[in-house]
Amino acid sequence: MMSESTARIVPGSPAWVQELDLSLPITAQYLVTGNVHDVHPASGGEFVSATDLVRECLIANDYDLIYRFDSLEGIWLDHVGEGVVSNDLFPDSHLNRATVGAVAKLADLMLHSAGQTERRVALIVESGSRIWDDIDNVEAGRLLLASRRLAIHDVNRVPGGTRAVPAGNTIVWIADAENDAPEWLRHSDSTRTLRIPLPSLGARRTAASHLLKPLSLENEAAPAAMAAAVGAFAETTQGLTIRAMRSIVVLAQDQNAGPERIEEAVRSYLAGVVDSPWQDPQLLERIRDADSIIGRRVLGQPRAVRRALDILLRSALGLTGAHQGGGRARPQGILFFAGPTGVGKTELAKALAEVLFGAEDAYIRFDMSEFSAEHSEARLIGAPPGYIGHREGGELTNAIRERPFAVLLFDEIEKAHPRILDKFLQILDDGRLTDGNGETVYFSESVIIFTSNLGASAALHDAVAAGEADADSAANGTRILESIQRHFTDELERPELLSRMGDNIIVFDAITPEVGSQLVAKYLDAVAETVEARLGAALILSEEARASIEEYALSKLAFGGRGIGTAIETALVNPLARSLATATGGEAIRVSRATQTDDGWLLS
Numbered sequence: 001m002m003s004e005s006t007a008r009i010v011p012g013s014p015a016w017v018q019e020l021d022l023s024l025p026i027t028a029q030y031l032v033t034g035n036v037h038d039v040h041p042a043s044g045g046e047f048v049s050a051t052d053l054v055r056e057c058l059i060a061n062d063y064d065l066i067y068r069f070d071s072l073e074g075i076w077l078d079h080v081g082e083g084v085v086s087n088d089l090f091p092d093s094h095l096n097r098a099t100v101g102a103v104a105k106l107a108d109l110m111l112h113s114a115g116q117t118e119r120r121v122a123l124i125v126e127s128g129s130r131i132w133d134d135i136d137n138v139e140a141g142r143l144l145l146a147s148r149r150l151a152i153h154d155v156n157r158v159p160g161g162t163r164a165v166p167a168g169n170t171i172v173w174i175a176d177a178e179n180d181a182p183e184w185l186r187h188s189d190s191t192r193t194l195r196i197p198l199p200s201l202g203a204r205r206t207a208a209s210h211l212l213k214p215l216s217l218e219n220e221a222a223p224a225a226m227a228a229a230v231g232a233f234a235e236t237t238q239g240l241t242i243r244a245m246r247s248i249v250v251l252a253q254d255q256n257a258g259p260e261r262i263e264e265a266v267r268s269y270l271a272g273v274v275d276s277p278w279q280d281p282q283l284l285e286r287i288r289d290a291d292s293i294i295g296r297r298v299l300g301q302p303r304a305v306r307r308a309l310d311i312l313l314r315s316a317l318g319l320t321g322a323h324q325g326g327g328r329a330r331p332q333g334i335l336f337f338a339g340p341t342g343v344g345k346t347e348l349a350k351a352l353a354e355v356l357f358g359a360e361d362a363y364i365r366f367d368m369s370e371f372s373a374e375h376s377e378a379r380l381i382g383a384p385p386g387y388i389g390h391r392e393g394g395e396l397t398n399a400i401r402e403r404p405f406a407v408l409l410f411d412e413i414e415k416a417h418p419r420i421l422d423k424f425l426q427i428l429d430d431g432r433l434t435d436g437n438g439e440t441v442y443f444s445e446s447v448i449i450f451t452s453n454l455g456a457s458a459a460l461h462d463a464v465a466a467g468e469a470d471a472d473s474a475a476n477g478t479r480i481l482e483s484i485q486r487h488f489t490d491e492l493e494r495p496e497l498l499s500r501m502g503d504n505i506i507v508f509d510a511i512t513p514e515v516g517s518q519l520v521a522k523y524l525d526a527v528a529e530t531v532e533a534r535l536g537a538a539l540i541l542s543e544e545a546r547a548s549i550e551e552y553a554l555s556k557l558a559f560g561g562r563g564i565g566t567a568i569e570t571a572l573v574n575p576l577a578r579s580l581a582t583a584t585g586g587e588a589i590r591v592s593r594a595t596q597t598d599d600g601w602l603l604s
Helices: 015-026 050-060 102-114 128-134 137-151 201-211 213-219 223-236 242-254 259-271 283-297 302-316 345-357 374-381 395-402 418-430 458-465 474-491 495-501 513-535 543-554 557-580
Strands: 029-034 039-041 047-049 065-070 074-080 121-125 170-174 191-196 333-338 363-367 407-411 432-434 440-442 447-452 505-507 539-541 589-591 594-597 600-603
Touching: 015 050, 015 191, 039 201, 039 242, 047 050, 050 065, 050 074, 050 121, 050 170, 065 102, 074 102, 102 121, 102 137, 201 213, 201 223, 201 242, 213 223, 213 242, 213 259, 223 259, 242 259, 283 302, 283 345, 302 333, 302 345, 302 505, 333 345, 333 474, 333 495, 345 363, 345 407, 345 447, 363 395, 374 395, 374 418, 395 407, 395 440, 418 432, 418 447, 418 495, 474 495, 474 505, 513 539, 513 543, 513 557, 539 543, 543 557, 543 594, 557 589, 557 594, 557 600
Parallel strands: 029 170, 029 191, 065 121, 121 170, 333 447, 333 505, 363 407, 407 447, 539 589
Antiparallel strands: 039 047, 065 074, 432 440, 594 600
């Protein structure tokens, strides 16, 4: 049988309400912070404000007078208990909701309630953060004095009620953040802090079952489909408030979407746009046909290209995380490109951005060697309050806020500081990150790509070029994977980051001389196209000149495609620029011989 003490509040009330109810006999003041602007589950399937929950708890504990204070509305008497004859501590004219001198009246009310021994008085102070922002020294002193009076709790405990130990006169401060409160309140022995968390999965599931009913009625959803939609809605809204869930349902209604499309509404809400490239009917076709197209752009990596496209194909089909029941708004794709330098990892990331989002500028690169220091976290997510640049936001959070549909490339991830790696755990798990301003950004529409050169030294390229090793040998891949595993597990002590990758680590092959020759031809053609576009002149290279340039370029194979590109620039572009400085437009430029001298390369 339920006792009187446990029946004072509705069973299943939020934990912070239960703590409020439990501690009323021993606590004079409360500081309620956190998710204070949200609505919360109450009896009868309703959702009410945090203030209303506090009020109902106080009424259930037999408070005779409950006052409310708001910096915009002043002070007013909100509740008078049954049988209370004297229903105010002041004349009505003193508490006419006037905002002029409201803080002074608040201090008066606190002092009067501190001395009450016949009536149990509670005061709920809303918008506490606004009060403390604008308060002057005189008003702060009066509030401090009143607070100390309330701390003498044994004196003002009022007999009566259903509790064995009666509650005393109480003030509940409601504020956005704990640090908004003045030190005299936060550090007082008479103050208990109640932190309201974001809604739990259970609370979101309860909210989803009520909020989706209009969609179900409008679209005649079957019970099984409705149950699935409730589960998906609760899962995908992790980190959101119930107010946000209400907005998502309104968005779905505006789009005439049934419960089965609630996940689309969630993603539209998070991204801030209705039309998602992931819902483009042509996307599957583009990914299926991208193999040969990207293969002409990223040479010598057919397996890496195919693996990357397979992973993105399941994202386009909505199967990301299907083995876990779907739900949570993780990034659309997570890839880890490993292998030697200059083999096409960055080029593949750019190509994927164009395939997925129709533009190569949907690719955003971060060089993680620039984030090797602990303090560089502020560059990524923004400086915390009180530090220079606090209001400017971070490079990463600003980028994803501006372009939610993007390929994010984190180059040489192993060089990032471990503290920054911890941020990636949150991104990969929850698809969201909180910046220095306390605002949340979402990665649910993006593709995350990490790259690493671990285990792939220049010696591997040299061995491949000399024919002493196979570019695509299983031994090379095993060595690279072992190096990555050892680095993240033993050196960085972040094995959980690798576990988020699963089988999405894609090892690139070393560049063979055959692929190197293809790259030389590709780069030479690109130079010729640029010359013709800029100067209107054809660049004609003899076979001898091509052979000389190619031989030199392949000597730089240890640096992969990047080394070949640098060699083309040294052997052809630089001497060509000297020649073109005196050339007249429209004339064909013929290069018969390319010769390396002590003073550099000469063209003739």
